[in-house]
Amino acid sequence: xxxxxxxIVVLGIxxxxxxxxxxxxxxxxxxxxxxxxxxxxxxxxxxxxVAIGRFSNETQYGKGLFYDKENxxxxxxxxxxxxxxxxxxxxxxxxxxxxxxxxxxxxxxxxQSFAKIGxxxxxxxSITEFGRKxxxxxxxxxxxxxxxxxxxxxxxxVDVSTGLIVYSDEGKGEAELTSKTTLGVGGRMDYDAxxxxxxxxxxxxxxxxxxxxxxxxxxxxxxxxxxxDDAVLIGGGASQGIAVxxxxxxxxxxxxxxxxxxxxxxxxxxxxxxxxEVVMTGGDTPETEYSFVNVSSTDAIDxxxxxxxxxxxxxxx
Numbered sequence: 204x205x206x207x208x209x210x211i212v213v214l215g216i217x218x219x220x221x222x223x224x225x226x227x228x229x230x231x232x233x234x235x236x237x238x239x240x241x242x243x244x245x246x247x248x249x250x251x252x253v254a255i256g257r258f259s260n261e262t263q264y265g266k267g268l269f270y271d272k273e274n275x276x277x278x279x280x281x282x283x284x285x286x287x288x289x290x291x292x293x294x295x296x297x298x299x300x301x302x303x304x305x306x307x308x309x310x311x312x313x314x315q316s317f318a319k320i321g322x323x324x325x326x327x328x329s330i331t332e333f334g335r336k337x338x339x340x341x342x343x344x345x346x347x348x349x350x351x352x353x354x355x356x357x358x359x360x361v362d363v364s365t366g367l368i369v370y371s372d373e374g375k376g377e378a379e380l381t382s383k384t385t386l387g388v389g390g391r392m393d394y395d396a397x398x399x400x401x402x403x404x405x406x407x408x409x410x411x412x413x414x415x416x417x418x419x420x421x422x423x424x425x426x427x428x429x430x431x432d433d434a435v436l437i438g439g440g441a442s443q444g445i446a447v448x449x450x451x452x453x454x455x456x457x458x459x460x461x462x463x464x465x466x467x468x469x470x471x472x473x474x475x476x477x478x479x480e481v482v483m484t485g486g487d488t489p490e491t492e493y494s495f496v497n498v499s500s501t502d503a504i505d506x507x508x509x510x511x512x513x514x515x516x517x518x519x520x
Contacts, residue, residue, distance in 0.1 A: 247444065248444065250293075251294065251423065252296045252321070252489060253289065253295045253298065253325075253326060253418070254299075257278075257282075257328070258278045258279070258281045258282035258285065259328075260277045260333075264334070277333070277399070281356060281403050285326070285411070288408065289411065289415075295418070298322050298489065321490055323362075323364070323424070325360075325363055326359070326360055326414070327361065328358050329356070330356055331355045331357045332353065332354060333354050333355075333402075348381070349379055350379060352377065352378050353375070353402060354399070354402040355373055356375075356403065356406040358370070358371065360414060370414065372410055372413060373410075375406050375409075376404070377402055378398045378399075378402040380398060422515040424514065425439045425451075427512060428493055430504065430509055434495055435495065437496055437514050438492070438494075440484040440485060440486045442492060448481060450478055450479065450481075451480075452477075452517050453504070453513075454472075454473035454474060454514075455512060455513075456470075456510075456513055457472050459471070476503040478499050478500075479497060479498045479514065480497050482495050482497055
């Protein structure tokens with residue numbers, strides 16, 4: 204009887220130990236959901252050219268004695284995550300320029316126009332909050348330890364043609380990893396560096412949909428490159444999704460006025476004076492692509508002042 208009782212106790216302990224092996228449970232969650240901006244983007248979407256100007260680390264995390272702000276690993280990490288998510292949407296051409304940082308600085312000091320960047324939109328981002336902590340719980344027969352990482356990311360979206368910030372928001376994300384032990388059985392868990400990726404990615408994930416919507420909620424625009432009797436060229440080509448047969452509207456540039464309440468400049472709608480149809484595309488890179496077009500209402504266009512006209516998508520909701 205005593206022997207049988209001993210066997211039952213041993214079997215119970217073994218079962219408990221097997222159930223109590225160290226368990227790692229990962230979880231990521233949104234801490235604060237950014238307000239969603241919704242818009243209709245059904246049908247064909249011409250890819251917008253987007254440049255990510257910089258992604259800075261505004262926190263004190265990782266800033267030691269030899270910290271180099273130009274090569275901040277956390278800022279680069281956030282930039283890579285955002286670039287991957289925007290590219291995966293299929294709605295953008297991401298431009299990379301070696302001189303973008305210096306050009307951006309010149310634009311912000313007023314020495315250059317944002318149009319020199321060569322993109323439709325410019326994204327400026329920063330990590331505004333970052334922290335990690337360990338939380339432990341001790342029970343009668345077991346214990347648990349949770350690693351938590353919290354991050355906040357701020358984004359500003361600039362319309363390059365006007366230099367105005369058209370979208371600004373902040374997203375917050377959190378990632379955690381929990382390990383459990385029972386009756387002292389369970390491995391020791393070191394800090395998991397991938398939690399930083401997950402927290403930053405979760406924060407950026409909240410903002411990507413709004414960035415896409417804000418970039419596509421108004422008609423795609425381009426401009427005349429040249430206007431001769433034998434050929435008319437506009438900017439943009441095949442890599443953006445422009446194809447033979449596509450039609451666009453020709454408009455005069457609207458007047459720019461200043462809102463007396465806010466001091467902000469507002470561009471008024473221009474007047475439609477004609478249409479055009481793409482007959483051929485060319486160019487080697489997104490920055491140098493162009494399209495040949497046939498133009499209607501040619502008499503309404505002043506060839507000596509092509510800068511006064513805008514080419515837009517037709518029937519963009």
